[in-house]
Amino acid sequence: MMKKNGKLRLILSVAAVALIFIGAWATEQVNGTTSMVVTVLQKGAVYALIAVSMNLLNGFTGLFSLGQAGFMLVGAYSYAILTIPMAKRAAVYQYYQGGWVQFTIGFLPALLIAGAVAAVFAALIGLPVLRLKGDYLAIATLGFAEIIRAVVQWDTIGPLTNGSNLLKTYPTLKTIMPGNTVLFTFLVVGVCIGLILLLINSTYGRAFKAIRDDEIAAEAMGINLFHHKQMAFVISSFFAGIGGALLAMYQGSLQANSFKSSMTYEILLIVVIGGMGSVSGSVIASFLFIASSEWWLRFLDSETMIGQFKVPLLAPGFRMVVFSVVIMVVVLFFRRGIMGTRELWELGGGRRAKGGIRKA
Amino acid sequence: MSEAKTNRDSVLRLENITMQFGGVVAINNLSLEILPGEIVALIGPNGAGKTTAFNCITGVYEPTNGAVYFHGKPIAVNHPQGKMVRQYNGQNAEKYKDVHPVVYTPDRITHMGIARTFQNIRLFKSQTAFENVLIATHLRCKSNFLTASLRLNRAEEKAMRKKAMDLLETVGLAEEADELATSLPYGKQRRLEIARALATDPTLLLLDEPAAGMNPQETDELGEFIVDIKNRFHLTVFMIEHHMNLVMDISDRIYVLDFGRQIAEGTPEEIQKNPDVIAAYLGVEEE
Amino acid sequence: MFDTLLPYLLAGIPVGGQYALIAVGYTMVYGILRLINFAHGDIFTAAGFFMVYLSAALPPLLSIPLTILLTVALGFVVERVAYKPLRSAPRMSIMISAIGVSYLLQNLMWYLTGGLARQYPVLAGLSDTIRIGSATTKVVTIVTPVLTLGLVIALVMLIKKTKIGMAMRAVSVDFETSQLMGIKINNVISFTFIIGSAMAAIGSTLYFTNYTAVTPTVGAMPGLKAFVAAVFGGIGSIPGAMIGALIIGISENLIKAAGLTAFSDAFTFALLIVVLLVRPTGLFGEKTTEKV
Numbered sequence: 001m002m003k004k005n006g007k008l009r010l011i012l013s014v015a016a017v018a019l020i021f022i023g024a025w026a027t028e029q030v031n032g033t034t035s036m037v038v039t040v041l042q043k044g045a046v047y048a049l050i051a052v053s054m055n056l057l058n059g060f061t062g063l064f065s066l067g068q069a070g071f072m073l074v075g076a077y078s079y080a081i082l083t084i085p086m087a088k089r090a091a092v093y094q095y096y097q098g099g100w101v102q103f104t105i106g107f108l109p110a111l112l113i114a115g116a117v118a119a120v121f122a123a124l125i126g127l128p129v130l131r132l133k134g135d136y137l138a139i140a141t142l143g144f145a146e147i148i149r150a151v152v153q154w155d156t157i158g159p160l161t162n163g164s165n166l167l168k169t170y171p172t173l174k175t176i177m178p179g180n181t182v183l184f185t186f187l188v189v190g191v192c193i194g195l196i197l198l199l200i201n202s203t204y205g206r207a208f209k210a211i212r213d214d215e216i217a218a219e220a221m222g223i224n225l226f227h228h229k230q231m232a233f234v235i236s237s238f239f240a241g242i243g244g245a246l247l248a249m250y251q252g253s254l255q256a257n258s259f260k261s262s263m264t265y266e267i268l269l270i271v272v273i274g275g276m277g278s279v280s281g282s283v284i285a286s287f288l289f290i291a292s293s294e295w296w297l298r299f300l301d302s303e304t305m306i307g308q309f310k311v312p313l314l315a316p317g318f319r320m321v322v323f324s325v326v327i328m329v330v331v332l333f334f335r336r337g338i339m340g341t342r343e344l345w346e347l348g349g350g351r352r353a354k355g356g357i358r359k360a
Numbered sequence: 361m362s363e364a365k366t367n368r369d370s371v372l373r374l375e376n377i378t379m380q381f382g383g384v385v386a387i388n389n390l391s392l393e394i395l396p397g398e399i400v401a402l403i404g405p406n407g408a409g410k411t412t413a414f415n416c417i418t419g420v421y422e423p424t425n426g427a428v429y430f431h432g433k434p435i436a437v438n439h440p441q442g443k444m445v446r447q448y449n450g451q452n453a454e455k456y457k458d459v460h461p462v463v464y465t466p467d468r469i470t471h472m473g474i475a476r477t478f479q480n481i482r483l484f485k486s487q488t489a490f491e492n493v494l495i496a497t498h499l500r501c502k503s504n505f506l507t508a509s510l511r512l513n514r515a516e517e518k519a520m521r522k523k524a525m526d527l528l529e530t531v532g533l534a535e536e537a538d539e540l541a542t543s544l545p546y547g548k549q550r551r552l553e554i555a556r557a558l559a560t561d562p563t564l565l566l567l568d569e570p571a572a573g574m575n576p577q578e579t580d581e582l583g584e585f586i587v588d589i590k591n592r593f594h595l596t597v598f599m600i601e602h603h604m605n606l607v608m609d610i611s612d613r614i615y616v617l618d619f620g621r622q623i624a625e626g627t628p629e630e631i632q633k634n635p636d637v638i639a640a641y642l643g644v645e646e647e
Numbered sequence: 648m649f650d651t652l653l654p655y656l657l658a659g660i661p662v663g664g665q666y667a668l669i670a671v672g673y674t675m676v677y678g679i680l681r682l683i684n685f686a687h688g689d690i691f692t693a694a695g696f697f698m699v700y701l702s703a704a705l706p707p708l709l710s711i712p713l714t715i716l717l718t719v720a721l722g723f724v725v726e727r728v729a730y731k732p733l734r735s736a737p738r739m740s741i742m743i744s745a746i747g748v749s750y751l752l753q754n755l756m757w758y759l760t761g762g763l764a765r766q767y768p769v770l771a772g773l774s775d776t777i778r779i780g781s782a783t784t785k786v787v788t789i790v791t792p793v794l795t796l797g798l799v800i801a802l803v804m805l806i807k808k809t810k811i812g813m814a815m816r817a818v819s820v821d822f823e824t825s826q827l828m829g830i831k832i833n834n835v836i837s838f839t840f841i842i843g844s845a846m847a848a849i850g851s852t853l854y855f856t857n858y859t860a861v862t863p864t865v866g867a868m869p870g871l872k873a874f875v876a877a878v879f880g881g882i883g884s885i886p887g888a889m890i891g892a893l894i895i896g897i898s899e900n901l902i903k904a905a906g907l908t909a910f911s912d913a914f915t916f917a918l919l920i921v922v923l924l925v926r927p928t929g930l931f932g933e934k935t936t937e938k939v
Contacts, residue, residue, distance in 0.1 A: 064739055128924050135683050135742060136923050139874065143916030146871075150913040195509060202508035203498050203520065210484050210495045217482035220418060222470035222499030222560050231505055261867070262753070265746045272743050277486075317758030324751035331747045332732055335740055341486060 013345060017190065025183045033174060033181055036295050041182045042173060042250050043294065044287035045189040050243035051270045051282040052193050053236045058268070059276035059341075060200055061232040062212030064138045066264050067125070068240050070145025073259035074121050075114035075241025076248035077152060080167040081160065082110040088169040096159040107171045111188065111245050118241025119234045121148070126233045130226060142261055152256045161256070168253040176249075188246060192239050197279055199235065208232050212277075269327050273337050281339030293323060369432070371396050371564050371596045372417065372474075377426035378450030379412050379620075380440075386412045388620040389426070389451045394564070399590060399597040401607045403631075404617035405640070410600045411479055413617070414566050418476050419466040425450055427459070430564070435469055437462040471499055475562035477553040479569045479600070483541040489552050490537040493524040496559035524559060530589070531555040546573050551585070558593060565590075567599035571606050579603050583610045608632065616640070655904040656897060657784050661791035661857065663896025668795060668850030669873035670880070670888035671802065672722075672843025678819040678883030679839050681738060685745040686725055688870015689752035690844055694718040694851035695767065695861040696756060702768035710768075715848040722844025723837055731833065749867075756863035764862045767855035774856055787856045794853070798846065799889045806885070811838055819883060868912065872899075875919040881932025890930065 028038050050072060057063045082105050084092055093099035105113075129140040151157070153164040161167075173181040199205050207228050210218040219225050248254050270289050274281030300319040304311045330337065372394040379387040387409040394400045402410050415421040416436065417428055424444055428436040439456040440448040464472075484492050497520040503513035511517075528534050531551040536544055541552060550570055557565060570586070571579045583606045590597050601607050607614060608628040616624040616631060618640040624631055631637055669691055676684045697717045701710035729748045733741040773787045806812035814835045817825040826832050854869065855861055873888075876895050880887025895918065899911045922929060 058739075064742070128920060132923055132927070134738065135681075136878075136927065138742065139683060139878070140920050140923055142871070143875070143919050147913040147916050150909055154909045198511065199505065199509040202505070202511075203494075203501050203503070203513075203517065204505045204508050206487075206491065206495045207498045209487065210498075213484035213486050214482050216420070216466075217478065217484065218495075219466040220420075220470060220476055220478075220482075221496040221556065222467045223495075224465070224467045235505070261871075262750070262864070265750055268743065268746060269750065276739075315758065317754065317762060320754035321751070321758045324747065324754045328729065328744070328747045328751055331740070331744050332729065335736065 009345070021183065021186055021190070024186050025180070028179065028182045033179060038182055040287070040291045040295055042185050044290040045182075045185045046243055046246045046250055047267070047270065047290055048283040048286035049189045049192050049246065050240055051267055051274065051286045052196055052279050053239035053243060054267050055271045055274070055276065055279065055282045056196055056200070056208075056239075057232055057236045058271060059278070059282075060205065060212060061208040061229065062215075063130070063229060063232065064134060065141040065233070065236075066138045066261065066268065067122075067141030067145045067237075068267050069259045069261060069263040070141075070148040071118040071122060071237040071240040072244030072247060072263070073145075073148055073152065073256060074118040075244030076254055076259075077161060077167065077244075077256070078117040078241070079107075079110050079114040079245035079248050080170040080254050082113060083107055083170040084167070085169065092167065092169055093159065093162055095165060096162065099162070100159040107176055107249075111242055114245035115238040115242040118244070119238040122234045122237030123230065126230045130229045130233060142264070145259075145261060145264065149256050149259055164256065166253045166255050167248075170248070170254075172252045173249045174252075185246060185250075188242070192242055193279065193283065196235075196239060200279065204228070204231065209277075269331075273327065273330050275337035275339035275341060277341035278337070278339035278343055280344035281337055281342075284338055284344075293319065297322060369396065370394060370429070371398075371431060372598065373429040373432075374413070374417070375427040375429070376452040376455060377413070377416055377423050377428065378448075378452075379409070379416055379421060380424040380444065380448065380450060383447060383449070385449050386620055387416070387423075387617075390617070390620075390622055391426075392615050392622065392625070394596055394598055396596055397590075397594075398612045399586065399599070399610050401611040401614045402598065402600045402617060403602070403604075403607060403614060408617040409620040410617055411568055412620075414476060414568055414600065417469075417566065418474060419464050419469045422463055424448065425453055425456060427456065427462075430469070430472060430474060433472075434462045435464050435472065467499070470560050470562075473561070473563040474566065475557035475560045475564070476566040477550070477557055477568055477570060479572065481546075481549050481553060483549060483552060483556070485540075485542045487541055488538050489533055489541050489544065490524060490528060492541045492552060493527050493555050493559050494520060496556045497523055499560055527555045527559055528552075530558075530592070531585075547578050550574070550582075554589070558589065562593075562595065564596045564598065567597065567601075569600050569602060571601060571603045574603075576605070579606050582606065586610060652901070652904060654784075655900040657779065657788055659897035659900035660893065661788045661853065661896070662900065663893035664791035664795035665850050665854040665857075665892075666869060666873045666876050666896055667889040667892035668798065668846045668853070669869060670876040670892045671799070671846045671885055672840075673874045674877035674880070674882055674885060674888040675815075675839050675843050677877065679815065679836060680730065680741070682730065682741050682745060683874060684843075685742070685870075686729075686748040686752060687843065687847065688866035688868075688873070689749050689756070690718060690722050690725070690866075691847040691851050691854075691870060692756060692861065692863065692866030693721055693752060694844075694848040695855045695865070696760060696765065697848075698852060698855070699765045699767060699861055707768070707770055711852060714852070715845050718848035718851075719841050719844045722840045722847075726837060726840040731836075753863050753867075760863065762863065764860040767859045767861055770852070770856055773853075785857065787853055791853045794849070795889065798849070799885055802842070802846075802885050805842075811835065815839060872912075872915050875915050878919060879922050879929055881929030884929070884931040887929060887931035 024041055027041060031037050050068065054068050057065045081101055084104065086104050090098045125144050129137060129144065132140055152161045155163050173185065177184040207223045210221065210223060211225060211228060215225060270285045271282055274285030297319040300314055300322055301316050302314065304314050370393045374390055374392045377387055377390045378385065390413060402413065404410055412421065416423045419436065423436055423438050425439050427434055437456060437459050438461045440453050484495060501516060501520065503516055507513050528537050531554060533548060533552055533555065536548065541549065544552060571582050574582060586597060587610055589595065611628055613625065613627055614631045615622060616637050623640055624634045624637045669687065672687050673684060676682055694714055697714040698710060701713050725748055729744045730741055733744055773790060775786045776783050777786055806815060814830045817830055818832055818835050822832065872895060873892060876892035877888045879894065880891030895915055898914060902911045902914050
């Protein structure tokens with residue numbers, strides 16, 4: 001009985017995911033790559049991955065880390081540096097005699113390496129900072145992200161990072177997957193989020209949640225705190241690195257100064273809106289966030305006349321004000337966010353849904 | 361304590377343990393020994409240092425001075441260091457001066473086979489009763505995060521789930537498996553904590569006030585339950601408890617602490633007759 | 648050698664003093680609420696904008712006190728609206744709220760100012776240049792350390808000698824108990840934010856006289872550095888925050904002197920991490936242990 005139920009769920013979820021992918025693909029075919037809805041789908045998917053990776057740390061493991069922008073930067077730069085075509089290097093690195101890196105690799109291995117490099121950075125940074133707790137951890141990770149941003153722009157390693165100049169002409173969504181940018185983004189993001197979900201529901205994910213709920217009890221149950229925190233930190237950064245690389249592919253050019261702490265704050269707020277400890281919440285919130293800021297609330301930024309009457313308040317920047325007020329309302333009055341700690345597929349099933357998993 | 365008892369395959373041995381916080385000596389020169397299969401109680405008035413002793417054994421605190429051995433292996437050895445050299449108010453500081461300090465983290469000590477419950481229940485509050493026990497089986501899992509994520513460890517995962525479910529049945533909580541741990545009544549939460557501790561495959565079980573907040577009938581049942589699991593899982597039990605009926609019923613031996621010092625040791629009959637204990641402890645209660 | 652370093656040292660002292668005035672707000676709020684008030688740097692920026700707009704219409708003798716008043720009002724409102732409702736919430740929630748407020752203030756300032764850098768008014772007296780030895784500098788360089796020291800001493804006296812100071816100390820040691828003892832904690836917390844904001848406003852007057860351009864995000868970095876200074880000095884300790892800020896201000900300028908300008912920000916955070924690892928309680932902080 002239970003087994004059958006589990007199979008049915010599996011078939012249903014595969015069908016749902018397939019539908020989403022087909023819908024996303026069709027949207028691009030119908031509306032064209034340059035349409036607003038496609039932009040939202042691309043950027044929303046990238047943010048979804050980054051938000052889920054941050055949720056793995058902040059929501060599931062209870063580590064309040066604010067280093068996400070730093071790891072995204074590492075991923076984005078690794079990707080761009082490795083994929084700029086040889087013919088274009090002289091132009092991009094014009095101040096650094098074409099730069100040190102004199103080879104180019106394909107975009108798929110570069111995506112993986114982007115994640116791996118971010119993970120290596122996380123492993124090194126994690127050694128000292130994961131011994132810190134709570135807000136000290138937050139401020140230390142924030143500090144490391146700032147250090148990364150400063151070091152990347154350091155003139156001495158300019159031949160590698162192009163200093164504070166733009167990185168560009170690397171393969172972007174539009175150049176590698178013309179006409180299928182959304183499908184490609186969704187595939188990469190889908191695989192990554194799927195892997196994170198599998199991890200969260202494995203015995204290691206349960207250990208993470210135990211650490212979040214009660215560090216002292218978790219340790220008394222034989223869970224090595226440092227080892228597991230480091231694991232969560234490195235895995236989260238791996239996916240943040242891939243997310244950064246995807247963001248680079250979406251943007252088309254790259255500058256270290258755009259990876260400021262305000263970017264981390266934005267992602268954190270997405271995670272909070274979606275619900276700390278809910279993967280589907282983070283995904284939904286990412287698309288809502290991007291759609292609102294890039295599209296639905298755009299009208300707030302343009303001065304509008306209705307006949308002779310000028311609509312008050314509407315002016316550049318008003319969109320972000322409305323937006324941040326909405327966020328504050330969520331933070332203050334709807335602290336559980338859209339999903340709380342539930343997942344989309346657990347809704348309706350209640351707690352019994354977990355019983356199904358237990359016997360499976 | 362008779363000489364013959366020491367050093368013979370004891371499960372747990374504390375030697376001159378002193379725990380000092382700043383200027384406050386919480387435990388002073390405590391030595392005790394627990395033999396295989398025993399149920400030993402640690403009693404004493406509030407603030408006597410009982411939970412602190414548990415924390416020294418389980419690695420939550422680093423004792424200031426002294427040594428803890430588990431199955432003859434040192435799990436904590438220390439002597440006053442740094443500022444403590446001057447501040448130290450305890451005894452036997454010289455004895456461990458040249459011994460290399462041993463510091464094990466709590467998780468490592470749990471790995472070795474000491475499991476515990478907490479005085480102020482510490483269940484994983486967002487998890488169900490079943491998940492609470494399941495989490496405690498994690499430390500024996502052999503798969504790494506990759507094989508576990510990619511579900512290449514089905515057999516192991518199945519075994520872990522079965523073990524957790526069996527333990528819930530053992531403590532009589534199978535019905536409540538899918539309830540949120542913190543929504544259970546108090547007495548059941550205490551039993552769930554014991555099930556969770558058992559899931560780590562301990563040889564020594566430390567119970568910190570297992571009967572706190574229970575009525576006399578529940579306390580009696582708990583006593584039988586402790587003896588039962590001790591036999592079934594071949595455990596040695598060391599417990600802190602205030603319910604004297606329970607302590608006298610099931611303990612093989614009792615240690616009495618007062619103001620961080622051991623004031624008595626013996627069988628329940630001996631302790632009941634001990635004038636020091638009556639003065640320091642039972643006497644206080646009668647007032 | 649000394650002659651070449653002197654201008655940098657001189658430049659470092661007022662920078663440190665300005666950080667110190669911001670750091671006081673961080674350290675006092677953290678001492679009482681255990682909250683990193685991420686919005687504090689933005690309140691500092693807001694003070695800069697208040698001055699820009701007020702001085703367009705009013706003489707400095709009026710605009711400076713008004714700026715301080717408005718900044719205090721802003722700090723007070725932020726606390727009441729964004730932090731007070733979360734008193735019993737987990738600490739993570741209130742920190743997220745602080746980040747949200749910071750985001751809101753930055754966006755609001757961008758909207759109201761059009762996102763362009765505004766020129767800070769020239770304050771007669773403060774902006775004049777004088778010569779010390781071979782170096783020339785603005786008067787503000789001399790005023791800042793003196794003023795900072797004076798304010799810090801006054802604050803320490805306030806906390807040590809007055810009734811509200813005693814209440815602040817009590818609340819920082821034990822929130823619940825002081826509430827039971829009849830201390831009106833909400834008043835104490837509001838008072839803390841008022842003092843912190845007033846200090847930030849004074850700090851901004853000095854800071855922007857040196858740096859002149861006010862943008863919506865200009866306060867973020869000095870804010871973070873001031874927080875590092877507060878941690879360095881031992882969170883909760885006001886003299887500690889001042890000394891921490893001075894050390895950071897001077898080191899930063901020495902690093903610039905060594906030609907490593909790119910690393911002057913990074914240095915601050917490196918220092919933070921070293922301090923947190925080696926001595927998490929900072930120079931003057933007290934140790935706390937968690938009960939199991």
